[in-house]
Amino acid sequence: MLKKLFLSMQSQLALAFMFSRVAGYVFFLLLLPGLTVKNHRDYLEETRFNAFAQQVQDHYARHQQLKDLQIIESATVLDGQGQPVVVLASTMALLDRRGKLITPLKGHQMGETPSPDDLKYVRTLSQNGQVFATAVQLKQPPGQPHTTDEKALLQSVYETVKVTLPLGLLVAFVGAIVIAHFLTLPLQRLTRSAQAVMRKEKIQQVPVTLQNEVADLTQAFNEMLKNLAQGEQQRRQMIADIAHDLGTPLTVVSGYVQGMKQGKFQPTQERLEIIHDELLLLQNLVSDLRTLSLADEGTLQLSVDEVPPARLVSGIQQAFSLRAEKAGVQLDAQFEKDLPAVPMDLERMRQVLGNLVSNSLNHTGKGGQIHLRASSTPDHLILEVQDNGKGIPEEKLPFIFDRFFRVDESRNHEQAGGSGLGLAIARSIVELHGGRIFAQSALGQGTTMQVLLPRG
Known part of the structure; x- marks a missing residue:
């Protein structure tokens, strides 16, 4: 002790x-x-x-x-x-x-x-x-011996010191304890809060009482607590979303299989297609989760090559042209002539742009337009997917790249447009290329998604 x-x-x-x-x-x-x-x-x-x-x-x-x-x-x-x-x-x-x-x-x-x-x-x-x-x-030369008066003066001073020195040390001791307690109090609060986090108790912010380096540490600690709380909330929400997104297709498949097993349903082509579609949803969800896991671990591998941007944009336009035509949406591709090739993983960037176009198709009504564009600056390749669909509410725009976030908060895959992981995956892939992804939107006017990739 x-x-x-x-x-x-x-x-x-x-x-x-x-x-x-x-x-x-x-x-x-x-x-x-x-x-x-x-x-x-x-x-x-x-x-x-x-x-x-x-x-x-x-x-x-x-x-x-x-x-x-x-x-x-x-x-x-x-x-x-x-x-x-x-x-x-x-x-x-x-x-x-x-x-x-x-x-x-x-x-x-x-x-x-x-x-x-x-x-x-x-x-x-x-x-x-x-x-x-x-x-x-x-001037008097140094080293003069003390006179009788000087000796008497020194004796008087020493007597005074004998009285005041213990008192001064006592005051210094008490002052040292008070000052040390005052200086270490914020650190003690930080320690108690950190121990509470370790015990998984309720997280509480530490009050900031000073304006010094300890206050900076306390503010950083409080910000960390805030992020931890948000992360814990997101983790719980993600688990609930995964459970729901896995459970819904499993329930559908289980119901049809159980009915067929009991002879209530006949294994018709239509029912088999429903089961197949639900299994594809499960497969895509597991694949998306695997991609995000690899990105978080920093082990998501890229197969980088020099790719002409026109090849990427025109390929996406052709891949989604039939779906756009069925939805009554005009999908076109626009790109500058002689755009230089840019180092990228073609398949991963197709995944990014494909997700952005798919989202636009899910939220753009009949008669709408979607534009795919590619341009460049001296430092970056700029890829854009612009639509005139429903748009995104301003208060929800900062969260669209969060995992399992859906603008309409629907849990129906067909209505919400996937698992809610697409934009999170897109951001991870773009950042792995050293680039950035942005969103601009106005409710009722449409959305523009912009990807910036370094040219070399």
């Missing part, structure tokens, strides 16, 4: 956050002495320098000259509040208007011009807009 707790992402995030805070505290404690002493020294040096410069300014304001400077070189001077401040005359000095030393400066000769790199503070002194001198202070 303890091992599982430490291996959880929430615990790992909390530990990572705590580690970063502890590392920050350690780093802070390592830098604390140097930074504290440095800031303290800088403050004192700046205070002394400002007091020094102010004393010179006040001296010049009273005497209008820089004589009697021994007052400035004494051990102490007064700051702006009248408090005594130690002045290290050897590290602070005055320069005249030419930048020459006029007071002693450690490591330099009188009258010398100190290098700007050696100076820490520089302040120009003026009276009534006229510069009369420049106050400067040397």
Whole structure:
């Protein structure tokens, strides 16, 4: 149990956050002495320098000259509040208007011009807009030992840290747990939902509470759940449709055979033809299901060859001309002259176009027209089957390539035009060629099916 707790992402995030805070505290404690002493020294040096410069300014304001400077070189001077401040005359000095030393400066000769790199503070002194001198202070060399005051300051800081450090770690620990829980909560919800899917329980969407990478993952997961639900619904519907489409012809065949066996019917030519037609429906349905199964597995084989589009279109027109004539529908073929041959499986593409023409014949009334067309662009061969039949309702158009979908929702093969697998098979074959298939339709005006195949 303890091992599982430490291996959880929430615990790992909390530990990572705590580690970063502890590392920050350690780093802070390592830098604390140097930074504290440095800031303290800088403050004192700046205070002394400002007091020094102010004393010179006040001296010049009273005497209008820089004589009697021994007052400035004494051990102490007064700051702006009248408090005594130690002045290290050897590290602070005055320069005249030419930048020459006029007071002693450690490591330099009188009258010398100190290098700007050696100076820490520089302040120009003026009276009534006229510069009369420049106050400067040397940089202190590094590595100076701590003074008694600095040691006392460090001790005070350490005492404060001793009190605040445990409190800060406690706050960091609580904050780490809260933040880790907040960050991992969406992942916990995703896990519970995924486990529910594994147990085949009711699928529920996971709420999106953040706007980050986890939110993107949650949205993708919800979309997957939606697709799973749709897929499960389609699977159940497909099973019901297959059962119905297999059951109907089997019932017809079984009824006739049982009647003949019992002597109720005579095996006439008409009855045998009915049985034969129903068996053909079963055979075609099984063949369609086999084709879709191979396409889904990616094992549907194509026998590709260079085929003239005119051969494909004219062959389909001739194959369906008798059926079109019986239905009172005009079926013609139109194609550009000298269309270049295109790589395709001729038999499979005949299956595609044959299905499209068959659908048009099923939904185009007497006196209607169906046009087969072939044209090309620099990149594609375009095949079209256009009719002026009943058309497809706009709300049903996006679903016509779904398996077992029928526009009129009829389960009668003769009325609905097959098993409802034809367009799904057509799309699979076209996509296997690297092409695309589209449908455009308006209710009462007809339908145009367009196939685009790459030219090479």
